[in-house]
Every structure is written in C-alpha cells, then in structure tokens.
Amino acid sequence: xxxxxxxxxxxxxxxxxxxxxxxxxxxxxxxxxxxxxxxxxxxxxxxxxxxxxxxxxxxxxxxxxxxxxxxxxxxxxxxxxxxxxxxxxxxxxxxxxxxxxxxxxxxxxxxxxxxxxxxxxxxxxxxxxxxxxxxxxxxxxxxxxxxxxxxxxxxxxx
Amino acid sequence: xxxxxxxxxxxxxxxxxxxxxxxxxxxxxxxxxxxxxxxxxxxxxxxxxxxxxxxxxxxxxxxxxxxxxxxxxxxxxxxxxxxxxxxxxxxxxxxxxxxxxxxxxxxxxxxxxxxxxxxxxxxxxxxxxxxxxxxxxxxxxxxxxxxxxxxxxxxxxx
Numbered sequence: 001x002x003x004x005x006x007x008x009x010x011x012x013x014x015x016x017x018x019x020x021x022x023x024x025x026x027x028x029x030x031x032x033x034x035x036x037x038x039x040x041x042x043x044x045x046x047x048x049x050x051x052x053x054x055x056x057x058x059x060x061x062x063x064x065x066x067x068x069x070x071x072x073x074x075x076x077x078x079x080x081x082x083x084x085x086x087x088x089x090x091x092x093x094x095x096x097x098x099x100x101x102x103x104x105x106x107x108x109x110x111x112x113x114x115x116x117x118x119x120x121x122x123x124x125x126x127x128x129x130x131x132x133x134x135x136x137x138x139x140x141x142x143x144x145x146x147x148x149x150x151x152x153x154x155x156x157x158x
Numbered sequence: 159x160x161x162x163x164x165x166x167x168x169x170x171x172x173x174x175x176x177x178x179x180x181x182x183x184x185x186x187x188x189x190x191x192x193x194x195x196x197x198x199x200x201x202x203x204x205x206x207x208x209x210x211x212x213x214x215x216x217x218x219x220x221x222x223x224x225x226x227x228x229x230x231x232x233x234x235x236x237x238x239x240x241x242x243x244x245x246x247x248x249x250x251x252x253x254x255x256x257x258x259x260x261x262x263x264x265x266x267x268x269x270x271x272x273x274x275x276x277x278x279x280x281x282x283x284x285x286x287x288x289x290x291x292x293x294x295x296x297x298x299x300x301x302x303x304x305x306x307x308x309x310x311x312x313x314x315x316x
Contacts (some may be wrong), residue, residue: 003273004162011297025196036194036312115161131165139169139297146301150308154194 001028002111007092009106010143015145016099019049022152023095028088028102035154042155045148046091047074050052052144059118060134066098106138114138160269166293166300173303174257177207179222180310181253186246194313198237200313203306204249205232210302212256217276218292220263224256264296272296 023031023046031042040048051070058065073085113154114135117126126132181189181204196207209228215221223229227308231243243272272293284290 003288004166004293007291007294007297010289011294011301014298017299036197039194039312118228131161131168133165135162136165139165139300140172142297143169143173143300143304146304147308151312152304154197154309154312 005109005111005114005135008138009113012138012142012145013103013104015142017154019145019149020095020099020155022038022149023092026155031088032116032156033155035151039151041081042152043088043091044074044079045152046088046095047085049145049148050091050094050098054140056102056137056141057105058110059120059137060105061119062102066101067094070094112136119152163272163293164265166272166296170264170300170303171261173300177303177307177310178253178257180314184313187314189246191313193309197253197309199239201246201249202232202237202311203310204246204253205243207303207306208249208252208256209233211260211299211303214260214295214299215263217278218263218267219277220260225252225260228252232302252261265275267292274306 025093026042031046034041047070050067051074054065054067054070055075057065070085073080073083115130115133117123117132118134118137120133184200189204192199193203205228209232212223212225213233215223228243231238231241235281237265273288273291275281275290276292276295279290
C-alpha cells in the first residue's frame with residue numbers, strides 16, 4: 001500500500017480508537033446525558049457517527065449499509081429525547097461491528113481504488129476535480145469524528 | 159504539487175476556514191465565556207490553536223515561532239481566568255497573521271519536503287517509520303483543530 005494511503009488510514013484509526021476509548025470509559029447513563037446544557041446527548045452523537053460511517057460502505061462501493069434505519073433518527077433529524085430509537089448497549093455493539101467491517105474493507109483497498117471517484121460523483125467530476133476521491137472523503141470523515149469527539153469529551157466528570 | 163499533498167492541505171484549509179468563520183461570528187464577550195460550564199473559555203481555545211499552529215514553523219524548518227510567549231499560557235498551562243495574557247482583539251490579529259504565514263509557507267513546500275522528517279525526529283526514526291513525516295503532522299493538526307472547533311461551536315447561542 002502506498003505511504004500516503006497508510007498515513008490517511010492511520011489518521012482515521014487514531015480518531016476512531018480515541019473515540020472508542022472514551023465511549024468505553026462512559027457508562028450507559030453518562031451517554032444518555034447531554035454533552036453540554038441544551039446540546040446533543042452522548043447517545044445521539046454515538047448513533048450519528050455510526051450512521052455516517054456506515055454510509056461509507058455504499059459510497060465506496062464496499063457493499064450495502066448495515067444499518068440504513070439509523071439515517072433517519074441520527075442524520076436527518078436532530079436529537080430527540082422523546083424518541084427512543086434503540087439502547088446504548090445496542091449502539092455500542094453496532095459501533096464495534098461497523099468499524100471492524102470498515103477496517104477490514106479499507107485495508108483491502110488498493111491505493112488506486114482510494115484515488116477513484118466515490119459514488120456520488122461522475123467520471124467527469126473526477127476529471128475536473130481529481131482531489132475529490134475516496135481518500136478525500138476518508139480525510140473529511142476523520143475531521144468529522146474529531147469534531148464530535150471534542151464534544152463527547154465534555155460528558156466526562158473529571 | 160502531488161495530488162495527495164494538495165488533498166491534505168485542502169483538508170487543513172477547510173478546518174481553518176470553518177474555525178475562522180466561527181470566531182469572526184462571535185463577539186469578544188462571547189469568546190470570554192466558557193464553551194460549556196467548567197470548560198475552557200473561547201479565548202483559551204483561540205490562543206491554544208494559535209500557539210500549536212505557530213509551533214509548526216520551527217517543526218517544519220520554516221523559521222522561528224512568531225509568538226513563543228503564547229506557549230506557556232496556552233499550551234503548558236490550563237485556562238486561568240485570573241491571568242490576563244492578552245486581549246481577544248490581539249489574538250484575532252495573531253490568528254490572521256500566523257495562518258497567512260503558514261498558508262504561504264505550506265504552499266511553497268514541495269511534495270518531497272512534506273515527506274521529510276520533522277525536527278523532533280532523527281533520520282533513523284524516519285527510516286523505521288516513514289509515515290511519521292511533516293505531512294502526517296499536518297494531518298494530526300487538522301484533526302486537532304476539528305476537535306476544538308466542535309467545542310468552540312458550543313459558545314454560539316442559536
């Protein structure tokens with residue numbers, strides 16, 4: 001695998017591992033709290049990250065989404081305390097499943113594949129803007145996890 | 159410039175621009191507030207990002223730090239409301255100055271330079287771990303800005 005693909009994958013892994021470590025250190029009760037007054041609850045951010053990462057499967061032609069039902073409550077809609085979508089325990093399991101699957105699929109991709117267009121772009125788009133490829137999506141998602149990790153950190157009582 | 163370097167620089171720019179846009183939309187008074195109860199104030203995160211980014215100049219052999227005096231209050235020490243280091247206005251100006259300087263210097267670097275070791279590594283380190291180069295530092299800093307941007311967003315009253 002080419003060096004820069006390895007670097008981008010490592011940057012992604014670092015953020016996923018940091019987030020995972022934080023989530024594992026928090027109780028279900030803590031994850032049901034808002035990260036700050038009037039802001040999203042931990043469970044919402046957890047579901048949001050799972051749903052956004054799950055969507056990389058079809059976007060990168062790696063298969064269908066595992067959890068299409070999470071898009072509505074965790075991407076299309078804001079947090080809603082009155083709507084119980086699923087349990088924290090269930091989301092913890094889905095977090096592990098989707099990231100294992102992505103890790104396996106990502107590591108099997110060639111450098112050439114990473115520089116191909118993703119599925120919402122046409123061949124002409126890519127010719128005009130060659131930097132908008134799968135690897136650039138991964139780099140954007142890496143910043144996106146970091147963004148929400150900074151918020152999830154506020155749940156900690158330290 | 160090689161495609162991958164361009165992608166990493168764009169990912170950095172996206173986070174810097176988003177943070178800048180947020181900072182510009184906040185008043186000095188808002189930036190003097192804590193981002194959440196008991197958490198860092200906006201001014202601290204602003205100074206922290208300036209100090210961390212400033213340190214990339216010597217790290218990448220691009221010159222001396224512009225603001226070495228910011229390291230002590232904004233990196234080595236936690237936020238302290240009783241210590242007035244400087245004004246929000248002054249930090250806004252420094253933000254602009256350091257990011258203009260970095261942007262110019264980064265765009266003048268060749269792809270080869272980005273894959274060289276940074277100044278806290280030896281040649282032997284880089285031979286053993288070739289992915290720990292200047293570009294990997296930039297990618298880590300990109301996640302770092304995103305992390306604190308997620309927190310700064312909480313100052314907004316929307």
